[in-house]
Amino acid sequence: MIEQEKDLQQQRISADELMQWSAAAFTASGMNREDAELGAQVLLRTSLRGIDTHGIARIPAYLDKLRGGEVDPLAQPLLESRHGTLHCDGRKGLGQVVASRAMEAAIAAARTTAMAGCTIRNSGHLAALGMFVLQASEQGMFAMLCQRTPPLMALPGATARAIGNNPIAFSMPVADGPPLVFDMAASIVARGNVLQAVRDKLPSIPEGWAISPDGEPTTDPAKALAGAMLPMAGYKGIGLAMMVECLAGSFSGAEPEQNRNTGTAGSASDASAFLLVINPELMFGRTAFDAYSGAWLQHYLQASGTSGRYPGQRQAASEAERRREGIPVPAALREELRQAGEKLGVSFRW
């Protein structure tokens, strides 16, 4: 009975149909057909790969931003190359379009030069960074992508949020399997977990997640929300966040004022980022790359025991299963998508 109820709430919808609906909603928001399909495709794939928090669940918020003018539906990212490095001005376009185009340009550059870097500024929220690095590895490339977020993290004793939790993702091709894809933020857990605890009126959150505004460790969801998230691994998490702040912020060409943006990560419309693509073929050749990578990956899997799996395998399995069976969409999200569709005259019929 409970299982059945769960099934009803998590209705499966075919990826193709969701893709068509999403692209239609973006088109109805003023985007051209090509960009609308690209944006929809990235978000659908995020959901296919099981990253439900960063996939189609973000569409209602993005549609709001397109309507409100915070994201420009007609923006065409401007790419320029200077001194061997690419720079992408997103011109406030949808992040999924901006980052895909930047990655595409870097992949193209890495066909003739072994390493290609690209900065990104004035972009909409990028959501799941793993999607863009995966795009590179599916074309035989290594890619690293990091993004700065507004400050939301601090060490105990801090009286304000000191630095973003600045996520970093990378992907590499694997000779006989799906690409290895890894994606993390520098906070112990995402701030979304605290938001959810507040929404659900939970009495407490686990120790070690956050500090209150006076800098003291707290398990009170409301104090945590007003305070700051704790970094993973203490000062090491802060140090990594600083490296990303430098790569994705200081080098991006964004204005220092944008750095002071204190919006939450999910609503940033002036994201900046940094990506690096390396072509194994132009380093010591793909064969050498595969031989070396195969050696350490195989050792890792053996040492980790029979359940050893590398990052990205579970997502690849999810993608295969959901392409076949459809994407589970909870009732609350279906309702949100229905309402968003109504405003645009694009009926969501599930």
Added chain:
Amino acid sequence: MIEQEKDLQQQRISADELMQWSAAAFTASGMNREDAELGAQVLLRTSLRGIDTHGIARIPAYLDKLRGGEVDPLAQPLLESRHGTLHCDGRKGLGQVVASRAMEAAIAAARTTAMAGCTIRNSGHLAALGMFVLQASEQGMFAMLCQRTPPLMALPGATARAIGNNPIAFSMPVADGPPLVFDMAASIVARGNVLQAVRDKLPSIPEGWAISPDGEPTTDPAKALAGAMLPMAGYKGIGLAMMVECLAGSFSGAEPEQNRNTGTAGSASDASAFLLVINPELMFGRTAFDAYSGAWLQHYLQASGTSGRYPGQRQAASEAERRREGIPVPAALREELRQAGEKLGVSFRW
């Protein structure tokens, strides 16, 4: 009394005199004058900056390796550029010399191209990565350097060491202060802490440091030594180590067999690494870089409270103090250096 005893044991020796002795010891080991001075200078500076575990304390071991032939005193690193990326074959030379030369070449390249990458293979142990990235930032550059180590880290449940604790360091110039330098490994603590606990016959180590060979968490120093170190932040530490394994290993041109080297990190004589230098001047200009970096660094320091200090400041203060007052050298290390000097006919008179 105890203070006095401590002072006597931690005798201060002038950096210049230690530098001369170290360079003489390297020269007596077969290195040419220039390389001997470069190697000595890097290690001395590491001690000056307060990183006592990776500075002159390593000299006796390096002299042993030079004598034993594991490190080639006459090796000249071979640098080549292909498809816009530099590759450095260290030819089993002293790591301090190899990495300094590779960094020098990348800095030179970054004067005409905004980003310069360099792989390093067949190098002696690099010790403190922070020293090499600092070298770049003192010339106005951002630098990132990562190195693979033999496997020594694993998640609970693993029955063998799965992956290295693959350190990563970066440095960036700061307009009105010393460079920001950050240096970390992906294990919770360095394996040296377990080694020390075994040597000191301590009954236990803190929880969360290591697992025993059967994959269970342990506080027994001997079991921890036979087992594996735990990664920082769980799977995130493993993911970061994989990124470094790919950059510093898979792209380095080293043979897969070298990857299987199961020596301890401190004794690796076939280290491989990856470095990236970015020139702010050729991105959006040094002025834009400083304005943006100044904004986030100032915000970080203010939010963190009055004791806020950025990574690298304490080391810079140590360097100033120790240049003035000398480097404290404990009695046991003085004895080691004395014995090492005797074998080479280079008397250590302190």
